[in-house]
Amino acid sequence: MTDFTQRFLFDDTDVRGELVSLEASYQHVLAKHAYPQPVAQLLGELLAAASLLVGTLKFEGLLILQARSEGAVPLLMVECSSEGDVRGIARYHAEQIGADAGLAELMPEGVLAMTIDPTQGQRYQGIVALDGFNLAECFTNYFVTSEQLSTRFWLSADGQRARGLLLQQLPADRLKDPEEREASWQHVATLADTLQTEELLGLDNETLLYRLYHEEPLRLFEPRGLQFRCSCSRERSANALVSLGQADAELLVEENAGSIVIDCQFCNERYAFDAADVAQLFAGGGSQAPSGTRH
Structure with missing residues (x-):
């Protein structure tokens, strides 16, 4: 299986994590349009983020991520269903895109909208500015501004594979003392900050987690499959x-x-x-x- 999410849980602290790997579905998305490399990278990171968020939000229905700007990339749009179906698209002006352009150059003064469209119940949308250095930082900022549980993202894509890591602080259970909880959270997040792009893209989940947390007891759960599937008909x-x-x-x-x-x-x-x-x-x-x- 090349396309999946996989959850893990720290045994001694109130933190959970999730990893995502996208290959076949990512390639399927890219095969539909001749995207420049910087656009393909952003689209892969957004696909990875959507796949991580669906598991975190725990709902049945569709998650839609839309990033818009007045720059070289006016639109990135990704959808991921609770069944693991993903699809995505980007709009871009090729003549404005440099070979090493990053998020700030491609989508200046952009906004990110996250829409949850449940099978039952009301639609919900949250919007945050694309003011981070990269998409991972933007998603982290989204959770900060929405006053939800502390959540951090690490996202990478290279046109062949898209990977992502999410860490989220859980409600107090194992650690009741606020200072202990914060210290524990900062510890696991700081270790994740040492993760290199090459490691995130190239290592299997077991190896990656061992490199980061070999001194931390954790449980890695069974993977959950993802696939490209378009909802058009x-x-x-x-x-x-x-x-x-x-x-x-x-x-x-x-x-x-x-x-x-x-x-x-x-x-x-x-x-x-x-x-x-x-x-x-x-x-x-x-x-x-x-x-x-x-x-």
Whole structure:
């Protein structure tokens, strides 16, 4: 398994952690568009962050991360479901992107929106400025400003593999004294700060954790799989046409030489609807059977 998250828990302190590894799904995302290396790196880090957050937030539904700016990268967007389905996309201006450009150069004065869309219950969105040195620092700042449990992120991607590490302080259980809790938290976070990019990207989880915490008793749990899966479908595209109303849909067919083509920006799948398809939709005939007029 190349794409998975894996939780771990420190036995003697109130801190949990999670690691994520993305290879096949990350490559699938990158294969859909010819991203410059700095953009591919940012997109990989955002995919890793979303995968870590889904497990941390403990909900059923969809997590959507959107980073926006007026710079060379106006949009990064990643989705990860509670079932482990991931997809992502970026918008960029290639002529403005240097070979070694970082977050500040690519997305100046940007904002990061995190949307939780649960299967049941109300949608929630939080927004924070992209004012960190990198995406990991931005996510750490998000948890600071939202006054949730202390949480730290370490994220890396190189166009081939995306990896991430999350540490989170748990409610007081093993350590009741506030000073002891804080000292313990700072200890495990400081050790994680020694982690090099090459180690995060290149080591398996057992080796990585041993290098960081070989003096700390911890438990590593079974991995949970991740995979690229796009939520687009012919039916969803048809529903978008129906929402326009019959007159506008028929006008679109006429204006587009007899066929409306809806492109999925995430996976490049194309869904075509001609006049017979549109008539079938509004007659209640459904969207699954393409008309016999299409070539």
